[in-house]
Amino acid sequence: MPVVKIKDRRQWTVDCRPLTQEKVTKILEILEKLHAVPTPKLNFETPFQLLIACILSAQCTDTLVNRITQNLFKKYPNPQDFLQLTQEALEKEIRSCNYYRTKARHILATCQILVEKFQGKVPQDRETLMQLPGVGRKCANVVLAFSMGAETIPVDTHVFRVANRLGLAKGRDPLETEEDLMKNLPKEKWVMAHPWLIDHGRRICKAQKPKCEICDLKAYCDYYAKTLKTG
Numbered sequence: 154m155p156v157v158k159i160k161d162r163r164q165w166t167v168d169c170r171p172l173t174q175e176k177v178t179k180i181l182e183i184l185e186k187l188h189a190v191p192t193p194k195l196n197f198e199t200p201f202q203l204l205i206a207c208i209l210s211a212q213c214t215d216t217l218v219n220r221i222t223q224n225l226f227k228k229y230p231n232p233q234d235f236l237q238l239t240q241e242a243l244e245k246e247i248r249s250c251n252y253y254r255t256k257a258r259h260i261l262a263t264c265q266i267l268v269e270k271f272q273g274k275v276p277q278d279r280e281t282l283m284q285l286p287g288v289g290r291k292c293a294n295v296v297l298a299f300s301m302g303a304e305t306i307p308v309d310t311h312v313f314r315v316a317n318r319l320g321l322a323k324g325r326d327p328l329e330t331e332e333d334l335m336k337n338l339p340k341e342k343w344v345m346a347h348p349w350l351i352d353h354g355r356r357i358c359k360a361q362k363p364k365c366e367i368c369d370l371k372a373y374c375d376y377y378a379k380t381l382k383t384g
């Protein structure tokens with residue numbers, strides 16, 4: 154998963170028109186239709202495995218992470234197993250990944266904390282998760298949302314951009330965007346809104362050149378309306 158890098162939000166956000174329930178419903182219907190089969194995601198069987206996959210995924214594609222974890226999780230399914238590895242041995246296992254030295258250090262330190270403080274289990278609250286080495290807010294939200302059924306909307310660079318362009322949020326940063334989305338979207342759609350917005354950002358609503366002319370959402374998009382007005 155890409156790391157959130159927000160250089161200039163002015164290029165993505167617009168003065169939104171009032172967000173109506175009808176507009177929210179329509180956008181979600183279209184997103185669901187367009188992105189029913191999302192692009193590859195992180196493979197995991199337990200919250201611990203998703204946590205490790207998330208740490209590995211910084212600056213790295215989900216496809217590559219899945220390739221690494223396919224064997225890694227077979228050999229080392231839980232934190233106790235990882236702690237049998239030296240830093241060098243873990244580096245060797247994950248070396249095809251960017252920043253593998255730092256990630257190996259974070260993973261071993263995280264496993265140590267899980268074993269010493271949480272009986273080898275992954276904590277179920279965001280603040281505690283974010284204190285683990287290598288775990289940021291997005292990673293914590295992904296773990297909570299997808300492995301524990303928590304009701305959150307993890308905001309990465311794609312979710313931030315697409316949600317603000319559409320007018321589903323007016324956030325100046327990922328935290329504000331997350332809060333706006335949780336306020337504006339129905340609870341039962343929170344978990345799936347995340348992969349839908351990511352897919353839309355990857356395939357159509359690209360950062361530099363959004364493909365508005367072929368986008369099914371343009372009738373509901375604030376950014377597109379503004380482009381028409383100013384273009």
Ligand code: SF4
Pocket residue numbers: 315318319357358359363364365366368369370371374375376377
């Ligand atoms: S109309 Fe353009 S800016 Fe709006 S969601 Fe579609 S691609 Fe993105």
